[in-house]
Amino acid sequence: MAIINTGLLTKGLRSEFANRFESAPTYFQDISTRVVSTTHTEIYRWLGTVPQMREWGTGRVARGMRPESYSIENLKYEATLEVDRDELADDQTGQIRVRIGELAERAATHKDFLTAQLLESGDQAGFNSYDGVTFFGNSHVSGGSGAQSNSIPASASVPSRPNALEFRDSLAAGITQMMSLKDDQGQPMAIAADGLFCVVPPTMYFSALEAVNSTVTSSADNVLLGAAQVIAFPWLTDQESWFLLKNNGVIRPFIFQDREPIEFNALSEDSDDAFKREKLLFGVRARYRMAYGYWQFAIKTIFQPG
Numbered sequence: 001m002a003i004i005n006t007g008l009l010t011k012g013l014r015s016e017f018a019n020r021f022e023s024a025p026t027y028f029q030d031i032s033t034r035v036v037s038t039t040h041t042e043i044y045r046w047l048g049t050v051p052q053m054r055e056w057g058t059g060r061v062a063r064g065m066r067p068e069s070y071s072i073e074n075l076k077y078e079a080t081l082e083v084d085r086d087e088l089a090d091d092q093t094g095q096i097r098v099r100i101g102e103l104a105e106r107a108a109t110h111k112d113f114l115t116a117q118l119l120e121s122g123d124q125a126g127f128n129s130y131d132g133v134t135f136f137g138n139s140h141v142s143g144g145s146g147a148q149s150n151s152i153p154a155s156a157s158v159p160s161r162p163n164a165l166e167f168r169d170s171l172a173a174g175i176t177q178m179m180s181l182k183d184d185q186g187q188p189m190a191i192a193a194d195g196l197f198c199v200v201p202p203t204m205y206f207s208a209l210e211a212v213n214s215t216v217t218s219s220a221d222n223v224l225l226g227a228a229q230v231i232a233f234p235w236l237t238d239q240e241s242w243f244l245l246k247n248n249g250v251i252r253p254f255i256f257q258d259r260e261p262i263e264f265n266a267l268s269e270d271s272d273d274a275f276k277r278e279k280l281l282f283g284v285r286a287r288y289r290m291a292y293g294y295w296q297f298a299i300k301t302i303f304q305p306g
Contacts, residue, residue: 020104028111032254044070070130080283114290116235129295136300143184155306160239164210174244181296189296195248196228201236246297253298260287
């Protein structure tokens with residue numbers, strides 16, 4: 001994060017922003033692969049192209065890039081606060097500091113927000129993976145993989161509030177499905193059932209915690225004890241679905257394309273706005289993009305009445 005001092009960063013607002021930004025809990029870095037971007041648009045042609053080892057035989061057999069091409073354009077983001085100059089001068093309760101702190105938290109968690117949007121929209125038209133079909137779906141085909149699905153059903157008495165046993169069973173089904181998915185060479189993508197995250201809406205949070213942290217479920221030993229870490233995303237509006245993600249592959253389920261990091265800016269007291277309108281501006285700016293990575297490391301589970 002860069003802090004640009006253009007004049008008015010008084011009353012510790014610069015340090016307030018930095019402290020709040022750094023301390024805000026975020027998860028995007030755990031489930032996305034960071035790619036440093038050096039241009040407006042990055043093109044990915046290397047997803048799903050690595051061959052399996054083979055006997056040397058008569059010599060090397062080179063395999064080139066597959067024809068799939070996945071381009072990701074960086075986007076510019078901003079958020080700006082307008083503060084009356086008198087408000088700043090008369091602030092006796094720290095309200096301006098609070099607003100700057102909230103701005104920092106919004107900036108810090110913005111990538112989590114974008115990731116939640118990608119999860120929720122992943123089965124809709126136009127939200128495609130590198131193979132050209134929707135990120136969550138049953139028609140993933142690439143090379144020798146055959147038709148595959150990373151969207152599965154599960155049963156729950158109340159789909160928006162599954163109990164711990166129902167969630168545990170859906171987690172087992174999700175892990176099984178993920179372990180069966182293959183790359184374009186027909187080889188398994190998930191070699192081990194580790195590095196797993198359950199991303200859930202708030203209504204499923206406590207059931208998910210119990211499912212993966214309780215030593216006993218339904219009067220039997222919990223074989224999935226510690227199998228995954230649970231994350232609740234408050235931005236998920238579909239209360240009947242959750243997502244299993246794997247984060248320890250070379251490429252994770254999402255790509256964080258990092259072009260320009262968050263900057264905190266402020267106009268000085270002698271700026272035109274301060275002189276003419278008695279208004280001071282505080283804002284953040286950044287350029288980056290959250291996008292889809294390997295769909296094989298993401299399973300969407302949809303609860304249905306049962």
